[in-house]
Amino acid sequence: MEYDERLARFRQGHANPFDRSEVTDAPRNEVRPELFPSDTKTQSSERPMDLGLAEDHFSRPVGSFVASDIEQLKQTIEECKRLILELPEHSERQKDTVVKLIHLRLKLQELKDPEEDEPNLRVLLEHRFSKEKSKSVKQTCDKCSAIIWGLIQTWYTCTGCYYRCHSKCMNLITKPCVRSKVSHQSEYELNICPEIGLDRQDYRCAECRSPISLRGVPSEARQCDYTGQYYCGSCHWNDAAIVPARVIHNWEFEPRKVCRSSLRYLALMISRPVLKLKEVNPLLFNFVEELVEIRKLRQDILLMKPYFLTCKEAMEARLLLQLQDRQHFVENDDMYSLQDLIDISTGRLSCSLTEIHTVFAKHIKLDCERCQAKGFVCELCKEGDILFPFDSHTSVCQECSAVFHRDCYYDNSTTCPRCARLTERKHEPLDP
Structure with a gap:
């Protein structure tokens, strides 16, 4: 009960879990004082781990950090990990310690890779990278395949092909923007999985040229169903997309595995009218x-x-x-x-x-009198309602665009009355 009351007061009075100003003493026989420090300053100053928990780890680093700061933070993290294993499972104290461990690791990552002042827009290999403001951690870097930690890492997205990457990975990018390919080559590969063979690729990835093999040594060869070529795991994430060639030839819409560049290309091309069936x-x-x-x-x-x-x-x-x-x-x-x-x-x-x-x-x-006045009367039977060229029961003369009843048009063996009338007018002599 004593711990629960202290924890409740701690949560109500502090938004920062590392602020120790009003935390009461913890029982010495239950938890280690390094992670649940008391108000006694003499004890706190003697602890070698107080650097990691006494400071505000949500604040942005000021100035440069020396190696000793990182080493002390690593020691604090290791001690926190040992304490988690010693505490009772699923207990409140263990959960709070896990939260502290997460923030300590984020702080360590920030010290190792501090966020510098980055430009909002960068141009590279026809990519137009825009600096992202989202703090979501669900994005993945297309270059290193690692998670983008938006809380502590700077990341960019190409406004053309939506290529995402860390700021530190931008100088390593070798793939040009797919948007430029769409602009210069707006057509699909219409052969179904045109495979050329891994030997023709010299057992290398078709995009980054890294060594690959079907046995997975040193890297697994993954085939793209759109291009028919083989790619490494960094260029082919087993994404699935509908392949145009299979739709046109087989009317098949089952998604197939494609590489990352094909996935972006198909996504950019999906609304372009380039298929002449x-x-x-x-x-x-x-x-x-x-x-x-x-x-x-x-x-x-x-x-x-x-x-x-x-x-x-x-x-x-x-x-x-x-x-x-x-x-x-x-x-x-x-x-x-x-x-x-x-x-x-x-x-x-x-x-x-x-x-x-x-x-x-x-x-x-029905609604517009002007449009109604542009209708036609069948000149063959001269009966019925006003006809329009888009009516299902009509036929249109290919020469003069006159509209007739379909049955009247096909039963009439003579020429179109309107065409005959227009021809006659052309041959009439001009009246002096």
């Missing part, structure tokens, strides 16, 4: 019904676009901005991004595009 694999439309549906919706949207560009109400309502995340949908109907294909496979794109298609059609056919 009609050229790469036109037979895919025969086996994937969702692709046919999406292609028809995109063709209809392209037919609706001229209505919006000449409609004041549509421009004020900014209807076309509903497709701002997929700008290529209002430019062509044959280019796809990898994200488009992923969303098609999950059904997400079909739902969202159908909803947008409905909003566009409603504006043209």
Whole structure:
């Protein structure tokens, strides 16, 4: 009870666990006075370990530290570790001692690698590194594969490819920014795992050229499913990503293991419309019904676009901005991004595009009188409602863009009436 009361007063009165100003004496037969010091200054001054616990280890170091400071802090840490083993397991005193040990180790790390004044922006190998302010400890350095301790270490993130590293590791970086590769080479490798063999790589990592082998000596060779090449453990962390070649040829979306550079490249390329399915694999439309549906919706949207560009109400309502995340949908109907294909496979794109298609059609056919006035009347049967080129039951003349009922257009064996009329006007003599 005496310890519990003292511990409660200690927690209420001190935010710093290393401040000893109001801590009462601890029983000598229970714990060591080095880690739970008393108010008696004579006893504290005789203890060789008081440097580590008497100082405020949350404060930033002032000036330079000599080697003796680090050695004394190491002795304090070792004594703290021995005390943890002697205290009862899961006891409050053991938990408090573990907390103190953590802070002592952080302080030791800070003395070994003090945070210097670093610039907020650094440029290296086309990377644009920005100094991070986050104190999260869940990040990992892409260079040394060690945890980034944000509380005591400076770290940077590339604004282009999101490469993370310690400040001390920046001068060791040999990998250029993947963003530059995306800018200069915006195309995928469309062969499925194009392996060349470890012997062709001279049994070295394809990126850092360190020795590797399939036996794991001196380092394990890990294959990237995107490039087909082998990498070491520092360049290949067994990350998984969807491989475009497997999607286009096999309609397969199972993530495969890829190296770090391929992972970043695929992440930056995932929204770029660089896949022309009609050229790469036109037979895919025969086996994937969702692709046919999406292609028809995109063709209809392209037919609706001229209505919006000449409609004041549509421009004020900014209807076309509903497709701002997929700008290529209002430019062509044959280019796809990898994200488009992923969303098609999950059904997400079909739902969202159908909803947008409905909003566009409603504006043209019901809400806007100007757009309604740009409709067509079937000149073959001259019956029925006003027709629009994106209606499902219509056909459009490829020459003059006139719109007819589909049945009327295919049953008529003569030429398009509008084309004939326009041709006749061209041959009419000019009236003097």
